[in-house]
Amino acid sequence: MTKVKTTLLFHRNVSTTATEVFAKDGTITLRGEADNNAQKDLTTEYALDVEGVKNVNNEMTVSEAGEATSSAQKIAAKTNVVVELIDDTSITALVKTSLLYHRSTSAINTEVETKNGVVTLKGIAKTSAEKDLAGRYASDVNGVNKVNNIIIVIVE
Incomplete structure (x- = not known):
């Protein structure tokens, strides 16, 4: 709950x-x-x-x-x-926590950087769907103005 x-x-x-x-x-x-x-x-x-x-x-x-x-x-x-007035450090923490709570994304394999409300996601994903979902979850966090999703998809 x-x-x-x-x-x-x-x-x-x-x-x-x-x-x-x-x-x-x-x-x-x-x-x-x-x-x-x-x-x-x-x-x-x-x-x-x-x-x-x-x-x-x-x-x-x-x-x-x-x-x-x-x-x-x-x-x-x-x-x-x-x-919405939160700072970049808080936005980064919120995005990481959001990715951590969702079983379809990996907070461990995703690096999150925020500058002026613009979040950049880096790292690796197992599928394109995981990459897209991480971007969607990040964009839905309060204070995020834009998401640059440069996660690389690596199929094992």
Whole structure:
């Protein structure tokens, strides 16, 4: 449960404050409110990629257009403003941690450098999909403006 909640915290396109996470025997249940179906689906995808997660039941509701913003969403919006002002060292740490929490990527084989919000990924990946996924996860971290993904794919 903590790994999933932490993973969601690193991604700007999902709301950790508006999402409740429950865990039992490798099955994660997500509850709360998503801004749209894409955010709901992305929350499921991120949770599924956490090591130890076998299944995800996404019971989140999608807010209707024109509805008043919930207090949790207001807090999330304020938090995102603060998080976007983080420095390059913090962004690097967040990207490394994000890669570490996802079973489909390798934080150990990936070097992360950040300068003015631009993240450069270097290292080796076993597949093109792993390389692309690392770039996608990095680009979704709060404070990242751009990702230069120069990871080399080495097929064994």
